[in-house]
Amino acid sequence: MSSRYQYHLFSLPPDLLDSLIPRNVRAQPPQPAPAPTPETPPPVPQVTPGSRACNICLGATFVDVDDQRAHFRSDWHRYNIKIRLNGRDPVSEPHFAQLVDALDDSISGSASSSDEESDDDAVATLVNRTRKLSRPSSPDSVAPTIPQTPLVWFHSPPSTQIGVYRTIFSPATSPSDYLSDLKQLQSGGEHGRTWAIFMTAGGHFAGAVVRVKRPDADDDDAGLTKRARRKQGGSQSINDNAKSKAVSAGAMLRRYGEQALRDDIRNLLTDWADEIHDCERIFIRASVSNRRIFLDYEGAVIEKGDERLRGFPFPTRRPTQAELNRCLQELTRVKISHLTEEALRAQDEALLASLPKPKPQSATASHSEVVKEKEKDKLTVPQLSPEEESLRDKWTRLLDMIKRGRLDTLKTLWEREGPTLGGIDATVPEWANEKGGTLLQVAAHAGQEDVTKWILEDLRADPTLDVPSAGASSLADDSGVESDSDAPRLPRGGAGRRTAYDLARTKAVRNVFRRAAAAHPDWWDWLGNEDGARVPSVLSAEMEEVRDEKKKARRKGLKDKLKEREAQEKEREAVTPSPPPPSAQENPRPKEVASNGPRKLGGASGGAESVAGLTPEMRAKIERERRARAAEARLKALGGGR
Numbered sequence: 156m157s158s159r160y161q162y163h164l165f166s167l168p169p170d171l172l173d174s175l176i177p178r179n180v181r182a183q184p185p186q187p188a189p190a191p192t193p194e195t196p197p198p199v200p201q202v203t204p205g206s207r208a209c210n211i212c213l214g215a216t217f218v219d220v221d222d223q224r225a226h227f228r229s230d231w232h233r234y235n236i237k238i239r240l241n242g243r244d245p246v247s248e249p250h251f252a253q254l255v256d257a258l259d260d261s262i263s264g265s266a267s268s269s270d271e272e273s274d275d276d277a278v279a280t281l282v283n284r285t286r287k288l289s290r291p292s293s294p295d296s297v298a299p300t301i302p303q304t305p306l307v308w309f310h311s312p313p314s315t316q317i318g319v320y321r322t323i324f325s326p327a328t329s330p331s332d333y334l335s336d337l338k339q340l341q342s343g344g345e346h347g348r349t350w351a352i353f354m355t356a357g358g359h360f361a362g363a364v365v366r367v368k369r370p371d372a373d374d375d376d377a378g379l380t381k382r383a384r385r386k387q388g389g390s391q392s393i394n395d396n397a398k399s400k401a402v403s404a405g406a407m408l409r410r411y412g413e414q415a416l417r418d419d420i421r422n423l424l425t426d427w428a429d430e431i432h433d434c435e436r437i438f439i440r441a442s443v444s445n446r447r448i449f450l451d452y453e454g455a456v457i458e459k460g461d462e463r464l465r466g467f468p469f470p471t472r473r474p475t476q477a478e479l480n481r482c483l484q485e486l487t488r489v490k491i492s493h494l495t496e497e498a499l500r501a502q503d504e505a506l507l508a509s510l511p512k513p514k515p516q517s518a519t520a521s522h523s524e525v526v527k528e529k530e531k532d533k534l535t536v537p538q539l540s541p542e543e544e545s546l547r548d549k550w551t552r553l554l555d556m557i558k559r560g561r562l563d564t565l566k567t568l569w570e571r572e573g574p575t576l577g578g579i580d581a582t583v584p585e586w587a588n589e590k591g592g593t594l595l596q597v598a599a600h601a602g603q604e605d606v607t608k609w610i611l612e613d614l615r616a617d618p619t620l621d622v623p624s625a626g627a628s629s630l631a632d633d634s635g636v637e638s639d640s641d642a643p644r645l646p647r648g649g650a651g652r653r654t655a656y657d658l659a660r661t662k663a664v665r666n667v668f669r670r671a672a673a674a675h676p677d678w679w680d681w682l683g684n685e686d687g688a689r690v691p692s693v694l695s696a697e698m699e700e701v702r703d704e705k706k707k708a709r710r711k712g713l714k715d716k717l718k719e720r721e722a723q724e725k726e727r728e729a730v731t732p733s734p735p736p737p738s739a740q741e742n743p744r745p746k747e748v749a750s751n752g753p754r755k756l757g758g759a760s761g762g763a764e765s766v767a768g769l770t771p772e773m774r775a776k777i778e779r780e781r782r783a784r785a786a787e788a789r790l791k792a793l794g795g796g797r
Contacts, residue, residue, distance in 0.1 A: 162489040164319060165340055165348065165368040171311055172341065177334055178308035178316065178499075211235045211245055215305070217470060226470040230255075230278050230443055237282045247303050249322045252466035254281060255443055278443070283544070305468035306490060307333050310499070318490035322465045323436070343368040351431050352482065353420075353449060354440040354474035358412065360420055361474035364430045365483055417448050424449065424456040431456055437463045438482075440471050549576060550584055557594060560603040569614075579614040591658055592623040599668075600658040607659075608667045612675070618668060618688035619679055622653040654689045669694035710793065717789050724782070 162168070209215040209226060212235050217223040226232055235245035246254070306318040307330075324336050340348075348368035354361050424431065431437065437457060439449055450459040457464070469485060472478050494502070539547070549572050556565040573579070583589050583597060591597040595616040598607040610616045659665045672681035673693035680687035769777070 162317065162491065164323070164487045164489055165343070167317075167337075167341060167489070171315070171317075172338060174311045175309040175317070175334060175337075176311075177330065178310045211239060212248070215248075215469065221472065222470045225472060229470065231466075233278045234281060237278060241282070247305055247321070248466050248468045249305075249326070250303075252439075252464070253326070255446065281443075309334065309337070312496070314493050314495045316492045316494060316499075318492070320468050320486060322468050323486065325462065327462075340368075343370045345370055346433065349430065349434045350483075351427075351434040351437045352479055353438070354471060354478065354482075355416075355420065355445050355448065356440070356442065356474055358416065359474045360416060361476055361479050362420075362423065363476075363479050363483075364427060364434065367435075367483075367487055420448050421452070421455075425454075428456045434463065436465055437461065438465045438467060438486075440467050440474070440482075546575075547584075547586070550587060553594075554583070554587055554589065554597060557598050557603065557606055558601040560601075560606055562605050562609060565606065566609070579610065579616045580620065590622075591655065593617075593620055593655070596620075596622055596655045596658050599655045599664055600660065602659075602661045602664055604661075604663045604667055607664050608671075611667060611671050615678070616655075617679065618655050618671075618681070618690075619683070619686065620654065622655070622658060652685075652689075654687075656688055656690050666694055673698075713789075713793050717793075720785075720789075 162171075208217070209223075209232065212226070212232055215226055215232075217226060231248045231251045234251055239245055303321075305321055307321045307324070308316055308318045310316050319333075319337060323340075324333055328336055347366055347370040350365045350367050352363050352365060439446065441449065449455070449457055467482060467486075469482075471482060549568075553565070553568060553572070553576070556568065579595075580593055582592055583594070589597050590600045593616065595607065595610045595618060598610055611618060656665065656668045659668065668681075668688065668690050669692060671678075672688070672690045673695035676693070681690045681693070683689070
């Protein structure tokens, strides 16, 4: 691009304008430019050597690293990445803006959505709801598809090319009419041409109504007529939609700031309603959720689906007045390059050679073979309808709450979605890959005592239902399961059947079933082995009281025995005479042990013989160690009886 020529979009030289012809990859440059046919592919962008560009979003170039990073974080780039992975072609930014406008309101989350319903990422939702465009194919169509680029290029022989952003033209305009529209833009008309530019991101806002072309009777330059900028808190609504609504002071301040910013923007749009009504183009830079600030609300100045709406076909920075000026200059300044016709022809040939060639369909392939291939593709890649995706999401959240023991949120979700899921005894879908076949079995296997009790007693889940064969391999008698001497396991029932009780991996969960069997014996066949719930025994409140009393009595008896032993040891110590001083002792001789009698390992058996010949200090130390070991043994006995 040459820096010596800075042509304005609305003030092109007449001699240059008269010599322009549309650039067409398939046109032959040596011939004087015939008018391009409607079937001609989109023009090819001219990229300055050494400039930064995106390999996914064709035609997106950047002036520095900050622009490139901002583009990589944009929804347009993320959307193109996702559809590229799905085997589809990337779209231009104006096309992406149209897809967002045509999408349902639920893409950005409504204000009345509950805390339990998590909003998915807007780009992922758009990818899931956008249908794959059908590509007509025939045995003769082997020409590669040239991607559409943000710039429309025109050629002025012998070696001048100018580029204009495609978003400036109307979407209904055919590529063959771009040149005539460009000529019409040179006229300002009676009232001139005005554009509206609005940007919002990260709590910042900037807007302006710009006169880009004065009326024909006025020769002054274009200029800004109105502008506004406001900064409020960060994007708290994105966090509220992704998670539960935060209640911290900082979150409340940010949420208040966002609401204030939204109200200020809408009040500003109302004040500028007359100017916006006369605007020829309306450019909006906003995320998917922030676009609701400008569109689709009661009394909105800009209607959703307005044909004047445009997006910026290039990355933008933080919304400021300076950024508005820069974007306006970028939109209205014509891009210029100087390539000869031979260089253009070589460039076109290189582009066509780099494009992937479509696979032509064999002329001998029968219609039945084509149908079989399509059916095979459908089987390998199952496509879920929006209703199926919603149902799968409900099951996923429900099972996660059960396994995590989130009882309060589980109750709220079940009150709202329980009937749509088939009731409390509904079969868990196979794709969930759970060990149990019902919600009661899943809760029992997860070891959630409170959730199991709520499902079993409050919702009256059926405990006699069999565990599916897929989940029968991992049951409560696996390694690591607590033992329960009060409730022995029943032998495997007919045909190896197992129930929710058999999936319980802790004693506390098994006691939930036993207590329910004692409290509500007429609900189910609790004790049945072949057709019942396979609960081995009941556990009533009286039985638990008796068991607790026995434990208390056993602990009390152990404590009494311990006190009695300590008292006896103190009495023995009181009556035992103190040993004589070391100077008065003679050299003691160890008592000989009969060689033919029974002997214990470790020396003499008696306490007196074992300390014979030791000093009083050593004997006292040994006695303290014996008492310490005896006390440890008594503590272990008390701990094992609990």
